[in-house]
Amino acid sequence: xxxxxxxxxxxxxxxxxxxxxxxxxxxxxxxxxxxxxxxxxxxxxxxxxxxxxxxxxxxxxxxxxxxxxxxxxxxxxxxxxxxxxxxxxxxxxxxxxxxxxxxxxxxxxxxxxxxx
Numbered sequence: 001x002x003x004x005x006x007x008x009x010x011x012x013x014x015x016x017x018x019x020x021x022x023x024x025x026x027x028x029x030x031x032x033x034x035x036x037x038x039x040x041x042x043x044x045x046x047x048x049x050x051x052x053x054x055x056x057x058x059x060x061x062x063x064x065x066x067x068x069x070x071x072x073x074x075x076x077x078x079x080x081x082x083x084x085x086x087x088x089x090x091x092x093x094x095x096x097x098x099x100x101x102x103x104x105x106x107x108x109x110x111x112x113x114x115x116x
Contacts, residue, residue, distance in 0.1 A: 031076065031077065034076055035087065036091075038052070038084070039084060039087045039088055039091055040091070042084060042088065043091065049081040049082075049088070051081075051084075052078055052079060052080065052081055052084050053080070053081055057078075058078060061076060061078055
């Protein structure tokens with residue numbers, strides 16, 4: 001089991017002011033939401049799990065979250081490829097169970113064919 005790095009602002013709400021015309025808006029960083037989006041990107045784009053270890057990806061993430069850095073520590077902790085692999089299998093398991101329950105409820109006749 002991985003142990004995420006502690007963030008100095010875990011659960012802390014950040015206040016973001018934009019312009020004179022707009023009012024301030026509240027923004028709360030959620031590590032799991034960003035991590036889940038990363039997993040979906042890897043699955044949809046069929047990227048290798050090692051993608052998260054690429055130097056260019058790490059630079060991109062550091063630049064993307066630069067304005068949300070607190071005391072030189074980024075809010076988003078980039079998971080390892082093994083963690084991403086586990087997360088992808090978790091998503092697969094969730095979708096598999098969801099699909100099975102949908103089929104049970106509908107009780108359709110489905111014919112699957114494969115090329116061998």
